[in-house]
Amino acid sequence: MPTGVAMRDARGQLFDAAERILLRAGPNALTSRAVTTEAGCAKGVLHRHFADFDAFLAELVLDRIGRIDQQSTALRESAGTGTVADNLTGALRDVFGSLAVAIVGLITSRDVLRTRLRQVRPAGVPVLTEATAMLASYLSAERDLGRIAADADVDTLALTLIGSGHLLFAGREGSPPEAEAVHKVVTTVIAGTAPGAPGAAPLGE
Known part of the structure; x- marks a missing residue:
C-alpha cells in the first residue's frame, strides 16, 4: 500500500504488522517506524490512533x-x-x-x-x-x-x-x-x- 493511502481498520492492520515483526525478528525489532513500514502506511497513522508507541503495544497485548x-x-x-x-x-x-x-x-x-x-x-x-x-x-x-x-x-x-x-x-x-x-x-x-x-x-x- 503506498504511503499516505487511507487504511481500513487501521488498528487491526497495525496490530497484524506488529505481530509479523515480532514473529519474524523478535521484540528488539519492534519500533513504530518498523510497524508502519510493515503495514505500508504513513508514519503518522499509528500516532493518530494511539497516544504513543507504548500505548500501541499495550493495546496489541490486550487484543x-x-x-x-x-x-x-x-x-x-x-x-x-x-x-x-x-x-x-x-x-x-x-x-x-x-x-x-x-x-x-x-x-x-x-x-x-x-x-x-x-x-x-x-x-x-x-x-x-x-x-x-x-x-x-x-x-x-x-x-x-x-x-x-x-x-x-x-x-x-x-x-x-x-x-x-x-x-x-x-x-x-x-x-x-x-x-x-x-x-x-x-x-x-x-x-x-x-x-x-x-x-x-x-x-x-
Whole structure:
C-alpha cells in the first residue's frame, strides 16, 4: 500500500504488522517506524490512533489476550470429546505456536509496557495468566464429566502445563517443537489424574 493511502481498520492492520515483526525478528525489532513500514502506511497513522508507541503495544497485548479468551470458550466446549491429552496438546500448540512467546518477551523487555498493563491486568504475566486460566477451566469441565479424577488439582495442572509449554517453545525461532514432543509433556504432567483405580487407561488413549 503506498504511503499516505487511507487504511481500513487501521488498528487491526497495525496490530497484524506488529505481530509479523515480532514473529519474524523478535521484540528488539519492534519500533513504530518498523510497524508502519510493515503495514505500508504513513508514519503518522499509528500516532493518530494511539497516544504513543507504548500505548500501541499495550493495546496489541490486550487484543491478543482477547483471542485467548475466544480460544478458551472453544476449548471448554470441546470437553468430553477426543482425549484430554490431545485437547491439551492442541491448546498448547495454539497458544505458544502463535504469538504468546514473543508477547511475553516483549512485555519483559519494556518497563513502561509492563507498568501500563498492570493498570488493567494487575495479576500475573499477561498472556500466560490467561492461558493458564483457559487450561484450568477446560480441566475443570473434564473433571465434572468424570474424565479426570474428582480430586485433581486443575489449577496446579494448568500452571504446570503452561510453564512447561513456555519452556518447550521459547528460544526456538522458526522451529516449534513437534506435536509429539508437546504431547509427551502433556501426558507426563497429567499422568496419575485418570479417574478410577491406579492402572486406569492413560488420558492420552
